[in-house]
Amino acid sequence: MKRIFAIVLVLLLVFSTAACAKTAGPAKGKESDWEIVVVPKDATNPWFVRMDVGVKEYAKESGLNVYQKGTPEIDATLQSQLIQDLIAAKVDAICVVPVDPGSLEPVLKQARDKGIIVIAHEGAPLTNVDYDIEAFSNDQYGAFIMDNLAESMGEEGLYTTMVAHVTNASHNEWADGGVKRQQEKYPNMTLLEAEPRVESEDNGDIAYQTAKELFKKYPDLKGIMGTSSYDAPGVARAIQELGLEGKVFTSGTGMPADNAELLKAGAVKALTLWDPALAGKAMAALAVKMLRGEEIKDPVDLGVEGYTNLKFKEGSSTVLEGEGWIVINAENVDSFGF
Amino acid sequence: MEQNILKVTDIKKSFAGVQALKGVSLEINAGEIHCLAGENGSGKSTLIKVISGVYTPDAGQIVFGEKTYNKITPIESIRNGVQVIYQDFSIFPNLTVMENLAFNQELANKRKLVNRRRMRQIAEEAIGRIHFDVDLDAKVGSLSVASKQLVAICRALMFDAKLIIMDEPTTALTRKEVNALFKIILELKDQGIATLFVSHKLNEVFEISERFTILRNGERVITGATSELNNKKFAYYMTGREFEDGSFEPKDISKEPILEAQGLGLDGYFDDVSFRLHRGEILGITGLLGSGRTELALSLFGMRQVDSGTITIEGKQVRLKSPEIAMNHGIGYVPEDRLTEGLFLPRSIGKNIIVSELDSLSSRLGVINRTDKKKEIHRWVKELSIATPNPDNACSTLSGGNQQRVVLAKWLARDLKILILNGPTMGVDIGSKHDIHQLLKRLAEQGLGIIIISDDIPEILANCSKILIMRNGKINAMLSPEEADEQIIFQRMA
Amino acid sequence: MTKFVKNLTQRNETYIFIVIVVLSLMIQFRSGQFFTSNNIVDQLSALIVPGLFALGAFMVIVSGGVDVSCPALASLSMYATTRILVDINYQGGIFLPIIMSLFFGAILGAINGVLIASFNLPPLIVTLGTSSVFKGIMQGVLGSVQIPVIPRGMSSFGAASLFIAKNPQTGLTSRMPVAFMALVIVLIIVYFFLQRTMYGRGLYAVGGNEISAHRAGFNVWMIKFLLYVGVGMISSLAGLIRVCMMTQAHPTNMLGMEMMVIAGVVLGGTAITGGAGSLTGCMLGTILIVAVQNSLILLGIPTFWQGLFLGLLILVGMGVSALQVTRATKVKGPMIKGAQS
Ligand SMILES: Nc1ncnc2c1ncn2[C@@H]1O[C@H](COP(=O)(O)OP(=O)(O)OP(=O)(O)O)[C@@H](O)[C@H]1O
Ligand SMILES: [Mg+2]
Numbered sequence A: 001m002k003r004i005f006a007i008v009l010v011l012l013l014v015f016s017t018a019a020c021a022k023t024a025g026p027a028k029g030k031e032s033d034w035e036i037v038v039v040p041k042d043a044t045n046p047w048f049v050r051m052d053v054g055v056k057e058y059a060k061e062s063g064l065n066v067y068q069k070g071t072p073e074i075d076a077t078l079q080s081q082l083i084q085d086l087i088a089a090k091v092d093a094i095c096v097v098p099v100d101p102g103s104l105e106p107v108l109k110q111a112r113d114k115g116i117i118v119i120a121h122e123g124a125p126l127t128n129v130d131y132d133i134e135a136f137s138n139d140q141y142g143a144f145i146m147d148n149l150a151e152s153m154g155e156e157g158l159y160t161t162m163v164a165h166v167t168n169a170s171h172n173e174w175a176d177g178g179v180k181r182q183q184e185k186y187p188n189m190t191l192l193e194a195e196p197r198v199e200s201e202d203n204g205d206i207a208y209q210t211a212k213e214l215f216k217k218y219p220d221l222k223g224i225m226g227t228s229s230y231d232a233p234g235v236a237r238a239i240q241e242l243g244l245e246g247k248v249f250t251s252g253t254g255m256p257a258d259n260a261e262l263l264k265a266g267a268v269k270a271l272t273l274w275d276p277a278l279a280g281k282a283m284a285a286l287a288v289k290m291l292r293g294e295e296i297k298d299p300v301d302l303g304v305e306g307y308t309n310l311k312f313k314e315g316s317s318t319v320l321e322g323e324g325w326i327v328i329n330a331e332n333v334d335s336f337g338f
Numbered sequence B: 001m002e003q004n005i006l007k008v009t010d011i012k013k014s015f016a017g018v019q020a021l022k023g024v025s026l027e028i029n030a031g032e033i034h035c036l037a038g039e040n041g042s043g044k045s046t047l048i049k050v051i052s053g054v055y056t057p058d059a060g061q062i063v064f065g066e067k068t069y070n071k072i073t074p075i076e077s078i079r080n081g082v083q084v085i086y087q088d089f090s091i092f093p094n095l096t097v098m099e100n101l102a103f104n105q106e107l108a109n110k111r112k113l114v115n116r117r118r119m120r121q122i123a124e125e126a127i128g129r130i131h132f133d134v135d136l137d138a139k140v141g142s143l144s145v146a147s148k149q150l151v152a153i154c155r156a157l158m159f160d161a162k163l164i165i166m167d168e169p170t171t172a173l174t175r176k177e178v179n180a181l182f183k184i185i186l187e188l189k190d191q192g193i194a195t196l197f198v199s200h201k202l203n204e205v206f207e208i209s210e211r212f213t214i215l216r217n218g219e220r221v222i223t224g225a226t227s228e229l230n231n232k233k234f235a236y237y238m239t240g241r242e243f244e245d246g247s248f249e250p251k252d253i254s255k256e257p258i259l260e261a262q263g264l265g266l267d268g269y270f271d272d273v274s275f276r277l278h279r280g281e282i283l284g285i286t287g288l289l290g291s292g293r294t295e296l297a298l299s300l301f302g303m304r305q306v307d308s309g310t311i312t313i314e315g316k317q318v319r320l321k322s323p324e325i326a327m328n329h330g331i332g333y334v335p336e337d338r339l340t341e342g343l344f345l346p347r348s349i350g351k352n353i354i355v356s357e358l359d360s361l362s363s364r365l366g367v368i369n370r371t372d373k374k375k376e377i378h379r380w381v382k383e384l385s386i387a388t389p390n391p392d393n394a395c396s397t398l399s400g401g402n403q404q405r406v407v408l409a410k411w412l413a414r415d416l417k418i419l420i421l422n423g424p425t426m427g428v429d430i431g432s433k434h435d436i437h438q439l440l441k442r443l444a445e446q447g448l449g450i451i452i453i454s455d456d457i458p459e460i461l462a463n464c465s466k467i468l469i470m471r472n473g474k475i476n477a478m479l480s481p482e483e484a485d486e487q488i489i490f491q492r493m494a
Numbered sequence C: 001m002t003k004f005v006k007n008l009t010q011r012n013e014t015y016i017f018i019v020i021v022v023l024s025l026m027i028q029f030r031s032g033q034f035f036t037s038n039n040i041v042d043q044l045s046a047l048i049v050p051g052l053f054a055l056g057a058f059m060v061i062v063s064g065g066v067d068v069s070c071p072a073l074a075s076l077s078m079y080a081t082t083r084i085l086v087d088i089n090y091q092g093g094i095f096l097p098i099i100m101s102l103f104f105g106a107i108l109g110a111i112n113g114v115l116i117a118s119f120n121l122p123p124l125i126v127t128l129g130t131s132s133v134f135k136g137i138m139q140g141v142l143g144s145v146q147i148p149v150i151p152r153g154m155s156s157f158g159a160a161s162l163f164i165a166k167n168p169q170t171g172l173t174s175r176m177p178v179a180f181m182a183l184v185i186v187l188i189i190v191y192f193f194l195q196r197t198m199y200g201r202g203l204y205a206v207g208g209n210e211i212s213a214h215r216a217g218f219n220v221w222m223i224k225f226l227l228y229v230g231v232g233m234i235s236s237l238a239g240l241i242r243v244c245m246m247t248q249a250h251p252t253n254m255l256g257m258e259m260m261v262i263a264g265v266v267l268g269g270t271a272i273t274g275g276a277g278s279l280t281g282c283m284l285g286t287i288l289i290v291a292v293q294n295s296l297i298l299l300g301i302p303t304f305w306q307g308l309f310l311g312l313l314i315l316v317g318m319g320v321s322a323l324q325v326t327r328a329t330k331v332k333g334p335m336i337k338g339a340q341s
Helices: A002-023 A046-062 A076-088 A101-113 A138-153 A169-185 A204-217 A231-242 A256-265 A276-291 B044-051 B074-079 B097-108 B116-129 B145-157 B175-190 B202-208 B231-239 B293-300 B323-328 B338-342 B349-361 B370-383 B400-412 B430-445 B457-463 B486-493 C002-009 C012-031 C037-062 C070-087 C095-119 C123-141 C152-159 C180-196 C198-208 C210-216 C220-246 C258-267 C279-293 C303-329
Strands: A036-039 A066-068 A093-096 A117-121 A131-134 A157-163 A189-191 A197-199 A221-225 A249-251 A270-274 A319-321 A325-329 B004-015 B018-029 B033-038 B059-064 B067-069 B082-085 B163-167 B194-198 B211-216 B219-225 B257-266 B270-278 B282-287 B308-313 B316-318 B331-334 B418-422 B449-453 B466-471 B474-479 C161-166 C173-177
Touching: A036 A046, A036 A076, A036 A276, A046 A066, A046 A276, A066 A276, A076 A093, A076 A101, A093 A101, A093 A276, A101 A117, A117 A276, A131 A276, A138 A157, A138 A169, A138 A221, A138 A249, A138 A270, A138 A325, A157 A169, A157 A204, A157 A231, A169 A189, A197 A204, A197 C303, A204 A221, A204 A231, A204 C037, A204 C220, A231 A249, A231 A256, A231 C173, A249 A270, A256 A270, A256 A325, A270 A276, B004 B044, B018 B033, B018 B044, B018 B059, B018 B194, B018 B211, B033 B044, B033 B175, B033 B202, B033 B231, B044 B059, B044 B082, B044 B163, B044 B194, B074 B082, B074 B097, B074 C210, B082 B145, B097 B116, B097 B145, B097 C198, B097 C210, B116 B145, B145 B163, B145 B175, B175 B194, B175 B202, B202 B231, B211 B231, B219 B231, B231 B430, B257 B293, B270 B293, B270 B308, B270 B449, B270 B466, B270 B474, B282 B293, B282 B430, B282 B457, B282 B486, B293 B331, B293 B418, B293 B449, B323 B331, B331 B400, B349 B370, B349 B400, B370 B400, B400 B418, B400 B430, B430 B449, B430 B457, B449 B457, B457 B486, B466 B486, B474 B486, C012 C279, C012 C303, C037 C070, C037 C161, C037 C173, C037 C180, C037 C198, C037 C220, C037 C258, C037 C279, C070 C095, C070 C123, C070 C220, C070 C258, C095 C123, C095 C152, C095 C220, C152 C220, C180 C198, C180 C220, C180 C279, C198 C210, C198 C220, C210 C220, C258 C279, C258 C303, C279 C303
Parallel strands: A036 A066, A036 A093, A093 A117, A117 A131, A131 A319, A157 A189, A157 A197, A157 A221, A221 A249, B018 B219, B033 B194, B033 B211, B082 B163, B163 B194, B282 B449, B282 B466, B331 B418, B418 B449
Antiparallel strands: A270 A325, B004 B018, B004 B059, B059 B067, B211 B219, B257 B270, B257 B308, B308 B316, B466 B474, C161 C173
16 A cells, blocks of 8 residues: 555655756746746835835735845845755745845856856946846936936036945946036036945935045035935935034935935935835846747746837947836825825 | 751762762761871762752751751851861862852852951951962962962851861872861961871871771771771771882883983073983882972973973984974873873763874774773773773763873873883872882883882882982982982982 | 053054054044044944843853844844834833833843853853844844834934034034943943952852853853843844934844954954953954944045955054954063073
């Protein structure tokens, strides 16, 4: 009896692995068997909590097995371990927001070698991906932040840029885009040559301390262009404390709910943003499109707001750019619901 | 009838695999000087730790006057007037002399706050008792071994003690310091304070104690008056064996010296030291603490580098720049302080034995042959009768004397030409001492050149074929055992 | 007098102090901004949180252990406190939040304490473990996210200032947070415990020789247990202060601080092997680390080189003081002439 049971079991196993083998590779298998995982930089940053909202919404709308899984801290090593685990678990598609693109390349290569679809977001320099979705062209977004900053600064004065890490791909592209825009459009503004780019390490306290130092060392400094969602709030705190309100300004990315008080108090005039929920949805939608074997052709319509007209970035065959930016200010901050 | 202040009955204590005490009873009378003797590992230290509350006995009772305990905490023991000076002194090297001296009393008085003035007073009184001159604000770790022990002794003395227990108190002391200590023990006796002390040195036992208790294998063999005891009986009670003391007559000494020292000098320690050592010879070096004997030994093993003079091994002049180089020349060194210099206490006994032999046991690729390793370990555990149920146990589970044997085994396991031993039987009981001496003689007969550095003069006389006496860094005399006796050597040392 | 000087040359603190002075002069020289009233206030206010962590780390290291769980413990405790208070729409002052976080800190610290004191497990392993557990509870069980708005009582405590320093030249103002008093008070309490109570001396004794401490009559279990409870409370307080001062609760904001904190404590001459070290040294070491971390821009170190610079500074600082101290305390062996008495 036992033996028969064992034989049946073995047969079942063989059968099921055979079945699996058949579904391996993109554009095949039953849709309900697909497993699509979104890997953000970490699990607690409100930005990615918001992304999760979009991912969950997409899962519900499509009825597919799509979910988000993050590491407890923002840490490149942890993230690459997580992706390794996902490879081992034989998921069908990985959508990732890389912490440090460079260090992620080897694992992503492994994933693609195993036939897993890899979609990135905020990871333009990655080569081992099928596609990278940007909410917008980084250049244009940076320019947009700069417009914001310039407006508050009265289009004149000394400024510098702040990124989470100087290794962070998109933050630096935004900053570059901002600087380019300033050179083209705001001749009365100048970039602080001695410290053209400082780090906040994605930590509000460090953004605050760094801003204080900058204002002390460079009394002429009139603006800080922030990029990470921790930058502007941290800088704003420093501005308030140093008694520089109305004299120096900051701008950057930020979540409405987190910054409602700052915006209303006037410490920051306006923040720019794209909706991470939509970005998460877009990644998942693109992955599904690929799994279904559809052709990806410029312009791509993912059926997600702001991502209906994706275009390849100039000179790139992997980076797709949308038009998903928004501005939040004291007036509209309460209307977002996140 | 005399009143006993402490009575322990039928104490049993076992550690994983070892029954260290198998029902020992002991009575200490007020003001008596009682010697506790026994071979290494016979359970002396364990008994002391039971009395002081460090170990909880498996069975038996501890009685102080009216009060009977089945187990006792260190604090209770102290409150009952027991003070212990442990083999390792139990001091805090990172704290000042003052704090080391005052802590026990402050804790026993349940003080919660620190009062430096009061602590200083306690400390001053403590060192005053034995006229010990020391900076109370110095860190104890920076003191010499002898001073550290004096701190431990002072700490025990200043206490309101009825019984002071000393575990091998004299091992690290010079003769002069021992005399000072004995004077204090007698003073204490006058004040009605009893002393229980552990010693391996026969002459000390006879000199100071009134009664004695001997343990063997965790059992009490006898308790009696010292006046009824003699050398032979003492040795017999301890070991159950009888010994003949002989002297060493080397059989075939090589013609050429295996080691020759010419005018060696080390600034501040010794100067112009020359001697020769032949195969088959045992050379004894003796002298007071501070006479330079230890530094000389260290220089011969490359731990210190001489400033002047030459060392020649088998006719070739060598420069011993490091212990490694010395080892490559076939020199081995058994240090004086086995605890800090010789052993990795938390590692297994086996590992400790073969640590310096690994080179010769490993194949060319550096792979260690497991069976050879096992065989070697067992051979040495047997040869030196190291008392352990299992050589895989940590070295720290061994009694003091057995640890000393492990150090010895470690060096003997190597293929040596010259073996230098500094205090080879310090803290070792007569039985094992005898065994170790026999072993050294046998090794010399097999062609090894041996140097023994020791202040145990009978040991030097009984084992060496040549005796070198150092005084203030210079060789004061070079004698053969026939022309020397204890008296002569003492004179030349001082 | 000469004894006093000699004493100074044998102390690690002296060298750290000199390093701090040299560094401040360097910063002053490069930026002209170090010795300004508002910068000094900035440095002190930046010292609060690392300073509190350092006090905890210091006591643990003195006892012969090491605690890497402090930031995780602080994060969990501050997060739980803030979450609960936000959820019940707490409207009161700072008193209740402080009590709550001290309570959470004590409980979490007690977990460390029991594991370390009762089971004699190595503190590093235990706290590495509990550190993950604390993070796990915060992120898994409590599902931590940033809390953007904290109870008014907490934010007004964070924003309250003792005084405001104004730099007459630049017109910049910096406020000295009331929270700085927390550091001062904890420092005084720790000093009192370490120097004036038998409990505190017991910590040194345990760090010097645990077996001897037991034999001398110290209650070693209690000493270790209370130590970790106390350190849990101090860390928790640090966490709460961080939240109040930022007026937002970032769950991951403190994680990873432990290494710099421990580096500061060791830099100040605390023996990593336990038993030795002074509070002065501990604070000086921490000041050095905090001052450097917050002066890299004033110094004009390019962003790319800041990590390297900080690491090198720690190595050099530690090397210099270790070298000086060994040189100064080296004792000559017994001389022949004055042979032993
Ligand atoms: N902590 C321990 N764990 C295991 N075994 C132990 C421990 N302490 C002592 N023993 C064993 O108990 C026995 C008695 O040891 P003890 O230290 O009491 O001997 P001793 O008489 O003091 O010897 P010595 O003269 O060498 O100091 C020895 O066999 C020793 O190995
Ligand atoms: Mg013993």
